[in-house]
Amino acid sequence: MATAPGAPRALELLAGAATGLLAGAAVVALEAAQGMTAGPSALPEAELGVAPLLALSVLAGAVFAAVFRHRPGGLAATVVGGLVAGFIWWVVRSLTLLPLLAGEPLTWSLAEATAAFPFLVGDLLFGGLLGLGLHAFVSLYLRLRPAAARAPEPKGRPPTRVVVLGGGFGGVAVAQGLERRLAGATGVEVTLVSDSNYLLFTPMLAEVASGSLEPRHISAPLRAACPRTVLRRAQVEGIDISARTVWLRETATDPAVPLLYDHLVLALGGVPDYRAIPGLAEHAFALKTLEDAAGLRDHLIGLLERADAETNVEERRRQLTVVVTGGGFAGAELVAELFDLVHGVLHHYPHLERGELRFVLVHSRDRILPEISDGLAAYALAKLRDKGIEFRLSRRVAALDPEEVELDDGERLSTRTLVWTAGNRPHPLLADLPFTRSRAGAVVCDATTQVADTSSVWAVGDCAAIPDPDAPGTDYPTTAQHALREGAVTAVNIAGTLQGRPARPFRYRSVGMLVVLGHQQAVAEIRGLRFSGLTAWLLWRGIYLAKLPGLERKVRVLLDWTLDLFFPRDIVVVPPARRSADLPGGRDQLERAA
Numbered sequence: 001m002a003t004a005p006g007a008p009r010a011l012e013l014l015a016g017a018a019t020g021l022l023a024g025a026a027v028v029a030l031e032a033a034q035g036m037t038a039g040p041s042a043l044p045e046a047e048l049g050v051a052p053l054l055a056l057s058v059l060a061g062a063v064f065a066a067v068f069r070h071r072p073g074g075l076a077a078t079v080v081g082g083l084v085a086g087f088i089w090w091v092v093r094s095l096t097l098l099p100l101l102a103g104e105p106l107t108w109s110l111a112e113a114t115a116a117f118p119f120l121v122g123d124l125l126f127g128g129l130l131g132l133g134l135h136a137f138v139s140l141y142l143r144l145r146p147a148a149a150r151a152p153e154p155k156g157r158p159p160t161r162v163v164v165l166g167g168g169f170g171g172v173a174v175a176q177g178l179e180r181r182l183a184g185a186t187g188v189e190v191t192l193v194s195d196s197n198y199l200l201f202t203p204m205l206a207e208v209a210s211g212s213l214e215p216r217h218i219s220a221p222l223r224a225a226c227p228r229t230v231l232r233r234a235q236v237e238g239i240d241i242s243a244r245t246v247w248l249r250e251t252a253t254d255p256a257v258p259l260l261y262d263h264l265v266l267a268l269g270g271v272p273d274y275r276a277i278p279g280l281a282e283h284a285f286a287l288k289t290l291e292d293a294a295g296l297r298d299h300l301i302g303l304l305e306r307a308d309a310e311t312n313v314e315e316r317r318r319q320l321t322v323v324v325t326g327g328g329f330a331g332a333e334l335v336a337e338l339f340d341l342v343h344g345v346l347h348h349y350p351h352l353e354r355g356e357l358r359f360v361l362v363h364s365r366d367r368i369l370p371e372i373s374d375g376l377a378a379y380a381l382a383k384l385r386d387k388g389i390e391f392r393l394s395r396r397v398a399a400l401d402p403e404e405v406e407l408d409d410g411e412r413l414s415t416r417t418l419v420w421t422a423g424n425r426p427h428p429l430l431a432d433l434p435f436t437r438s439r440a441g442a443v444v445c446d447a448t449t450q451v452a453d454t455s456s457v458w459a460v461g462d463c464a465a466i467p468d469p470d471a472p473g474t475d476y477p478t479t480a481q482h483a484l485r486e487g488a489v490t491a492v493n494i495a496g497t498l499q500g501r502p503a504r505p506f507r508y509r510s511v512g513m514l515v516v517l518g519h520q521q522a523v524a525e526i527r528g529l530r531f532s533g534l535t536a537w538l539l540w541r542g543i544y545l546a547k548l549p550g551l552e553r554k555v556r557v558l559l560d561w562t563l564d565l566f567f568p569r570d571i572v573v574v575p576p577a578r579r580s581a582d583l584p585g586g587r588d589q590l591e592r593a594a
């Protein structure tokens with residue numbers, strides 16, 4: 001697989017096995033010196049013997065290397081991963097397997113944990129040594145033999161080029177799947193094209209807008225997420241299907257350059273659909289990117305600063321009114337988070353009263369959250385109303401200007417903040433492609449995610465209309481959990497096509513839905529089970545924290561959440577960076593210096 005440099009899989013497995021042997025021997029020796037009876041295994045040492053223990057250590061090292069793999073500059077993450085693996089192994093061995101083998105009931109009691117604590121130290125040491133040794137062995141080998149980092153390319157013919165357009169959930173899932181499926185293969189080059197160099201975890205965007213999470217903490221670098229894929233940070237200017245060419249532009253002033261492909265994956269995502277409503281595109285806020293979320297937060301803090309000194313009653317009311325359109329997941333979560341933000345920092349503004357704040361959610365249907373059951377939706381509506389949020393149900397936005405929003409029944413809401421979450425549409429580039437499109441504008445695919453009537457173009461996520469066999473006549477919804485699974489199946493099918501295997505159909509049933517309703521409140525449906533209140537809120541945080549890519553990001557988000565429990569949210573607004581020449585008198589100073 002002709003990709004960015006990386007260690008061969010066989011080298012990693014060998015390094016993991018060798019590290020497991022050395023780490024296991026060290027832990028066995030230390031535990032024996034302490035008079036303990038168990039090493040890093042599932043059975044007491046006295047019964048199992050040293051040789052089987054070391055064999056298990058070798059196996060554990062190889063498995064660890066297969067899961068974590070070597071990443072340049074990833075020493076800390078690998079060592080922490082080893083510590084986590086050591087802790088999990090302690091729970092499995094000392095608190096689970098040993099009691100079962102002894103015929104005792106599983107209680108996971110404090111007394112059992114205390115008795116097994118000495119073995120926890122050994123297991124953590126074993127895991128930490130695994131991570132350290134794996135990274136050290138592979139890094140040393142690649143330093144001594146750098147040519148080993150890249151598999152040799154076959155001579156005499158160009159590589160097969162797979163180009164993935166879009167660095168969201170679907171596109172990254174395709175790239176990661178191809179890295180796994182084509183590991184060690186030669187003659188295949190995978191390129192991921194994205195207008196940013198990070199994967200954005202969109203389910204947490206509302207918390208960035210409310211200031212409870214730092215923007216960079218919910219974004220994972222694409223080069224770390226897909227280390228064996230060639231990354232091109234650029235805008236897609238056009239796609240020539242007949243010439244199998246994608247045209248890219250890295251900056252606005254650069255000329256467009258061609259990128260050839262043999263297989264193309266459309267994963268460009270979607271853009272807000274303003275539905276030609278007057279003034280919406282010019283004056284509404286969206287919530288699709290980190291810039292959108294951070295900009296919305298700064299806008300609201302700026303309005304509080306202005307309102308605190310505003311003497312005009314009408315303008316003050318306009319500045320303190322926030323309107324959110326769309327009662328789906330994004331709208332319900334956002335209005336709750338913005339409500340918490342503004343009320344949480346209000347004590348910094350002595351001239352403002354809570355009764356002056358106004359939050360309004362406009363939704364076109366007669367109930368919010370149509371994706372979940374009626375009972376949970378009613379619970380969510382009641383909780384949001386209890387906060388003080390107003391609702392305009394079965395209503396639509398008719399027009400917007402800088403000072404007010406007009407609804408379709410003639411009502412006017414004075415505001416300087418309208419956030420649009422009421423609809424998206426697939427990327428506009430799809431309209432120029434010679435493919436059949438759905439009513440929503442997505443390209444029509446078959447069950448394998450391949451674009452209809454093509455042999456080399458695939459689509460996932462918002463770009464794809466993939467038929468749902470369990471609901472004839474409908475397509476799969478464009479959610480993150482579907483995009484991830486579509487991307488994984490697309491990678492399997494592309495790899496299979498290159499290796500002469502038939503493609504398999506995509507089939508997936510949603511695991512569940514979770515919606516956070518502000519501080520310590522949420523609703524959730526998982527596998528038919530329904531949760532609400534604090535339980536659902538803890539589930540939301542636990543599940544999304546587990547799904548957040550990268551151990552480092554998980555730790556950073558967990559720290560943000562912990563700090564948010566004890567400290568008020570920040571009200572610092574950082575203005576955009578300016579060049580020296582743009583500052584007052586700056587250009588004159590530069591000319592004098594020249």
